[in-house]
Amino acid sequence: MATVVVVDNGAGTVKAESASAEGPLRFTNAAGKSRGESFTRYGDFSQVKDITGLALRRPHERGYLCNADLEKEIWSFIFKSRLRISPRESGLLVTEPLLNLPACQAAAEQLVFEDFGFHSYYACSSQQLAARGHFEASRGSSDASAADTGLVVDLGHSFTSAVPVFDNRVLNYGVRRLDFGGKAATNLLKEVVSYRSLNVMNEPYIVEIMKEDTCFVSQDAVNDLRAAQQSKKSFSLDYVLPDGMTVFRPRVKTEEDNENLTKGFKNPRHAPQVACLTHERFMVPEVYFNPSDVGLNQAGIAELVLQSCECVDPILQPLLLSNVLLVGGGSLLPGLVDRFRTELRKVAPIDCPINVWHSPERAITSAWFGGKAVVDSGEYASKAMTRQEYQEHGCDPTRRKFIS
Amino acid sequence: MVGNEVVRLEDYLAVTDEDADRRFKGKSVEVKATGGSPPAKKKRKKFTMKKVLDSSSFDKMAPGKANWGNIEVGPSIAPKKKYSDISGLEATYTDPKTKLRYATVEEYKQLKNMSHEVVQATLSLRGANVVIR
Numbered sequence: 001m002a003t004v005v006v007v008d009n010g011a012g013t014v015k016a017e018s019a020s021a022e023g024p025l026r027f028t029n030a031a032g033k034s035r036g037e038s039f040t041r042y043g044d045f046s047q048v049k050d051i052t053g054l055a056l057r058r059p060h061e062r063g064y065l066c067n068a069d070l071e072k073e074i075w076s077f078i079f080k081s082r083l084r085i086s087p088r089e090s091g092l093l094v095t096e097p098l099l100n101l102p103a104c105q106a107a108a109e110q111l112v113f114e115d116f117g118f119h120s121y122y123a124c125s126s127q128q129l130a131a132r133g134h135f136e137a138s139r140g141s142s143d144a145s146a147a148d149t150g151l152v153v154d155l156g157h158s159f160t161s162a163v164p165v166f167d168n169r170v171l172n173y174g175v176r177r178l179d180f181g182g183k184a185a186t187n188l189l190k191e192v193v194s195y196r197s198l199n200v201m202n203e204p205y206i207v208e209i210m211k212e213d214t215c216f217v218s219q220d221a222v223n224d225l226r227a228a229q230q231s232k233k234s235f236s237l238d239y240v241l242p243d244g245m246t247v248f249r250p251r252v253k254t255e256e257d258n259e260n261l262t263k264g265f266k267n268p269r270h271a272p273q274v275a276c277l278t279h280e281r282f283m284v285p286e287v288y289f290n291p292s293d294v295g296l297n298q299a300g301i302a303e304l305v306l307q308s309c310e311c312v313d314p315i316l317q318p319l320l321l322s323n324v325l326l327v328g329g330g331s332l333l334p335g336l337v338d339r340f341r342t343e344l345r346k347v348a349p350i351d352c353p354i355n356v357w358h359s360p361e362r363a364i365t366s367a368w369f370g371g372k373a374v375v376d377s378g379e380y381a382s383k384a385m386t387r388q389e390y391q392e393h394g395c396d397p398t399r400r401k402f403i404s
Numbered sequence: 405m406v407g408n409e410v411v412r413l414e415d416y417l418a419v420t421d422e423d424a425d426r427r428f429k430g431k432s433v434e435v436k437a438t439g440g441s442p443p444a445k446k447k448r449k450k451f452t453m454k455k456v457l458d459s460s461s462f463d464k465m466a467p468g469k470a471n472w473g474n475i476e477v478g479p480s481i482a483p484k485k486k487y488s489d490i491s492g493l494e495a496t497y498t499d500p501k502t503k504l505r506y507a508t509v510e511e512y513k514q515l516k517n518m519s520h521e522v523v524q525a526t527l528s529l530r531g532a533n534v535v536i537r
Binding site for chain 1: 448450451452453456457460468469470471472475476477478479480481482484
């Protein structure tokens with residue numbers, strides 16, 4: 001059997017590796033050129049020396065693949081120099097957003113068959129694969145779900161979505177989307193920090209790292225806000241920003257930094273800049289629960305789950321609520337899972353037991369493991385469209401195979 | 405070398421993938437077909453999400469079927485919080501005469517001194533002003 005490459009092509013990060021591997025490699029789904037470097041980097045920015053002013057170009061817009069030319073560059077880098085696979089001889093399982101738009105589907109197929117020339121191709125939504133990955137991982141253990149049914153809450157880069165899955169199939173009519181995701185959170189933090197302490201409007205990459213390092217979800221936001229108001233120390237945190245000379249990566253200010261940071265600078269104003277963060281650390285992620293805080297007229301993630309449940313058959317509702325699976329980068333915010341549990345308990349019907357599954361190691365890679373399971377079980381071979389089929393019939397008729 | 409045979413440098417030098425990457429860094433890496441003639445390339449259409457969404461006309465699609473336009477989550481059904489029209493703090497009180505919301509005694513004193521126009525202008529900020537037709 002030919003190798004099949006599984007690519008979870010998220011708007012934020014790409015998780016890719018051939019299906020025979022133990023786990024995926026992670027890449028940023030973006031291209032960027034840093035200061036002082038004469039070439040563009042794709043997918044991996046860990047080696048960039050000076051990350052100040054690094055702006056990333058992303059091929060996705062609002063979660064959908066729009067710029068196929070850019071995606072081609074990023075994929076070429078991943079396939080050629082990291083995975084070292086030859087597209088002509090391999091198949092490709094790639095994730096696409098739910099209810100993908102025809103224009104984006106066509107662009108993806110053209111990319112796969114005409115630019116790379118893959119042998120075969122199968123597209124599937126990442127939430128469906130994430131559920132599959134979870135079911136596979138928990139099979140045999142005590143928390144195994146009956147009938148492979150559950151509700152996936154995906155806190156992604158572009159939006160948050162609740163997706164009911166029944167018997168490994170997505171119930172399309174129950175899907176609900178909240179237009180707030182990791183990217184919006186980063187932008188919000190960027191605005192707030194720029195307003196309160198330092199102008200970081202041109203540093204999206206640094207603010208993203210800042211968000212991952214410092215943000216958390218409060219269990220009781222109103223009380224925590226009051227505490228932050230009364231004593232400045234309770235939530236305040238100093239964050240050192242890179243200057244490209246002495247500090248290269250942003251980090252939380254440590255005891256050592258208090259002494260060393262200004263050392264060697266005659267004028268302390270030339271030392272690396274430090275941003276002071278206080279209640280924005282938990283008020284930014286709070287938008288997941290109260291989107292009206294930023295003027296978004298949509299319900300928070302707990303009600304998102306409920307609204308999604310209300311669309312499916314009432315018999316399924318208890319089953320879905322007892323198998324809620326949290327995935328996506330946003331679910332890694334400290335405290336989010338506990339808060340989500342309490343919020344969901346508040347709004348869910350009282351006679352429904354609620355279980356929220358979340359594993360920090362699998363939150364991002366779950367969809368990739370689901371894809372691996374699809375390939376291992378032989379399902380890929382029966383569903384994938386081949387290059388010959390694509391060249392003979394075009395994309396629309398061949399796509400029907402995916403649904404069967 | 406005889407005639408106009410094309411000699412690839414890579415055939416003579418042991419060029420690994422890494423070397424090739426270093427050399428062609430920043431340039432697009434084309435993955436070419438190895439056998440047969442490559443299929444005629446269609447010109448790739450450039451598009452932005454806004455254009456796609458504008459031209460999709462979701463309102464004309466079947467109402468029962470899920471599509472990008474109708475999976476948006478609805479507004480919260482929790483009762484809306486009331487905020488003071490003067491300070492923006494959470495308001496516990498409403499002035500029965502002007503219908504302005506306020507949080508503290510000081511704010512009440514302030515709104516007692518407001519003229520009718522100012523009251524209406526303040527109310528209009530949240531769309532609660534009285535419109536005379």
